[in-house]
Amino acid sequence: MQWNSVGDFFAMGGYALYVWGSFGACALLMIAEPFLARRRLSEARRLLARERLADELDLQQKNP
Amino acid sequence: MRQSIVHWFKFASPQSFYPLAGRMIPWFWAAAAIFGIAGLWISFFVAPTDAQQGEGYRIIFVHVPASWMSMFIYLVMAFWAGLGLALNTRVSGMMAQALAPTGALMAALSLLTGALWGKPMWGAWWVWDARLTSELILFFLYLGFMALQAAIDDPRRADKAGAILALVGVVNIPIIYFSVKWWNTLHQGSTINLNKAPSMAQTMLWGMMLMALAFWMYSIAMALMRVRAIILERERHTEWVKHAVE
Amino acid sequence: MNALLATVRRDILLALRRKSEVLTAVFFFVIVTSLFPLGIGPEPVLLKKIAPGILWVAALLATLLGLPRLFAADHVDGTLEQMALSPSSLGLLVAGKILAHWLLCGLPLVLLAPVLGLQFDLDASALGILTLALLLGTPLLSLIGAIGAALTLGVRGGGVLLALLVLPLYIPALIFGAGAVEAHIAGLGAGGHLSLLAAMLALAVFFAPWATTAALRIALE
DSSP: OOOSSHHHHHHGGGTHHHHHHHHHHHHHHHHHHHHHHHHHHHHHHHHHHHHHHHHHHHHHHHOO | OHHHHHHHHHTTSHHHHHHHHHHHHHHHHHHHHHHHHHHHHIIIIISOOBTTTBGGGGGHHHHHHHHHHHHHHHHHHHHHHHHHHHHOOHHHHHHHHHHHHHHHHHHHHHHHHHHHHHHHHHSSSOOOOHHHHHHHHHHHHHHHHHHHHHHOSSHHHHHHHHHHHHHHHHHHHHHHHHHHHHHHHHSTTOOOOTTOOTTOOHHHHHHHHHHHHHHHHHHHHHHHHHHHHHHHHHTTTSHHHHHHOO | OHHHHHHHHHHHHHHHHTHHHHHHHHHHHHHHHHHHHHHHOOOHHHHHHHHHHHHHHHHHHHHHHHTTHHHHHHHHTTHHHHHHHSSSOHHHHHHHHHHHHIIIIIHHHHHHHHHHHHTTTOOHHHHHHHHHHHHHHHHHHHHHHHHHHHHTTTOTTHHHHHHHHHHHHHHHHHHHHHHHHHHHHTTSOSHHHHHHHHHHHHHHHHHHHHHHHHHHHHHHO
């Protein structure tokens, strides 16, 4: 362990902006991407559910 | 033997691949988390301070895995695309399409972290170094692939056109890399090699490997998530999809 | 082989009836190269240094300008489908179309380049190398561009998309083409660059018509 204090750790020997910028950017984008993919999936599901509902309503109207 | 081949081909249909992908995703997320935590632990608490670059070198632990993955994903994408073209399997094309955004993200991360590394080490956000330049071109290739697929409405045609583009890209990548390297050595002056770490400690290598594994697992999980969405979007009008989404 | 020559002849005849389309690309080349000194300043040393790059980038863009038309007209009037069904192989006809495109869009650039190079104070031997590099490079641009043109045939926003697909693939040609002239000016000899350019051309002659044909068949499905 080469860090004497928490402040030392966050200072990154003067490279804080660059090191935390890099790791932060990676973390941010790699959290955002699954979130977006999940939203796309649920959007597709929602659309399908709506279509099925429409089909069922159609069916009900044809033979009440 | 024959039975096992048949068994594998079964998963080439979207209908059986959709639930399989759903079952695999949590495992890949778990693997990504485990490797990621171990990798981050090594990158920040085990790997020693570099003699020349101080703590700034720690960017290597995300920069190099992102660069590796960006190149590797392009190869995998071209493989799926080629397979789809050769065997006419539907899932292959969808996999290629699902991989592209993650590959582009990796290329973007590689460029971003490269810039953040370059600023303290070279004093400039961007240097026309051979690796950075090739990475930028790879990013353009991803953008082209995604733009082409987005522009074609018929998914089958989009898959096939994308496949040809991906294969042409794969043939070109070595030529591009070689030409950029040649160009770089001809125009001396900015040839500081970013990844040349002559005395890379064993622990640094371990950290990099673990982070690369984490990125790899993450990419697989992402591709599977996205391919599920693509399957639902494309197979919207089939019977099985209507029953799959209860 | 006859089919190939017949296609070349036909495409050239068609293009000569609509001269403006061919001339547009050529004028574009001339105007773009002339704009750079106006934007940068008339200093001869600087202009001489950037001349190869400017002429090459302008040639890339001028080639790109003619590409969307490579298959579009034949696609719209159904000729392309007839070609796909004809007894002679589609690959040969496509090769003919690419050759015609080069003769119409590439060759004029090669012939004009030495004249435009004079604007940049290039000496006679550098102009010779520039012309030679373009002579090897412009067919390469037509060949690679044809793949992009076939892929984007009839697609939304085809022209811009074509640029996005093709320009990254043009980078090696740009590097070796412009590099040949720069190396010559620097006294290093342009042989290596030119032979690499020729090797890429040989590779493209072999693969590009094939990939273009595959892309066209997909577009025609």
